[in-house]
């Protein structure tokens with residue numbers, strides 16, 4: 194299997210194990226290295242990819258110098274990555290005028306040294 198230089202920095206390697214899925218109750222937990230299910234406490238967790246297209250639930254533009262290593266303004270969103278799992282993440286757009294609530298998103302490459310917290314999203318563009 195060959196590796197394409199166009200692949201996200203971490204995406205194809207880590208997206209398959211992004212979340213933990215509980216065998217007991219079916220609840221998704223993030224990140225996937227959680228000790229136990231956030232709903233029932235069982236430790237029978239399987240690492241799984243996102244079960245749905247990520248959805249943008251909220252967003253805000255930060256103008257202060259609040260995120261180390263990033264030049265403001267920075268757009269931060271709350272993205273639903275599984276039923277009941279909403280994570281705060283960087284949104285890779287120049288400004289929030291491109292964004293609307295509940296729009297579909299896609300995960301893209303991020304810092305390969307921080308695979309869980311380095312999650313970033315951008316609007317899911319129509320293909321073709």
Ligand SMILES: [Zn+2]
Nearest residue numbers: 215218230233
């Ligand atoms: Zn559970």
